[in-house]
Amino acid sequence: MVQKTAGQSLSACSWEELLQHRDRLMRLVRRRLPSAQDAEDCVQETMARAAAHAALDRNRLGPFLTSVALRLCIDFYRDVERRRRLLQRAAVLDEPWTTEEDVCDEDFGRWLLGQVRLLHGREQEVILARAAGISTAEFARRHNISIKAAEGAFTRGRARLRTACAKALEGRAS
Structure with missing residues (x-):
């Protein structure tokens, strides 16, 4: 060797x-x-x-x-x-998008953003952060809160938005 x-x-x-x-x-x-x-x-x-x-x-x-x-x-x-x-x-x-669909998507986006602004405190902050591409963990780190707290605020905010969308579809807009 x-x-x-x-x-x-x-x-x-x-x-x-x-x-x-x-x-x-x-x-x-x-x-x-x-x-x-x-x-x-x-x-x-x-x-x-x-x-x-x-x-x-x-x-x-x-x-x-x-x-x-x-x-x-x-x-x-x-x-x-x-x-x-x-x-x-x-x-x-590659899917063909019509101008009508684009207009509807933009309108829904504006409406949904208005609904997010009706949320309070942490729920609004974490939803806007997630919309900006910031992870829940990163949001928690930046705000010195636990990841569980950030995830809870995100879950509650998303549930409130889901409820607002359901009401709007039923004609009971908030």
């Missing part, structure tokens, strides 16, 4: 040393990825990253390759999910 000196790096390793792990990595990722081609791509990318890693300890080559391969599998599924969400958004954007 070759002893590793303090300055030795993976660049001194040969492709043969990397290829010794190929079959094991293929078995590992093949169980996790949908096709053999995806598994092959993952293993090749894993080996390329190991070859480019200048300060890799030879004794840690196997665990390093395993970790990189598993993370690439996770990245694969993240990418699949990201593409799925993007396609859903694209499908929604």
Whole structure:
């Protein structure tokens, strides 16, 4: 066995040393990825990253390759999910919107904002914060309250808005 000196790096390793792990990595990722081609791509990318890693300890080559391969599998599924969400958004954007629908949506938005302004205190604040894209947890942190308190105010405010919408639809506008 070759002893590793303090300055030795993976660049001194040969492709043969990397290829010794190929079959094991293929078995590992093949169980996790949908096709053999995806598994092959993952293993090749894993080996390329190991070859480019200048300060890799030879004794840690196997665990390093395993970790990189598993993370690439996770990245694969993240990418699949990201593409799925993007396609859903694209499908929604392709729906034909008429001017009438746009006018109705804007009018309802103005009415709903007026209803939010009728809410009191924290309920109004948290609803407006959520509408601005601020999470309930972030709202709680900014206002020095517990997350449960912020979530409770949001839930109560949303329930009041739901009731106002139901009354308006029944013709009993508040």
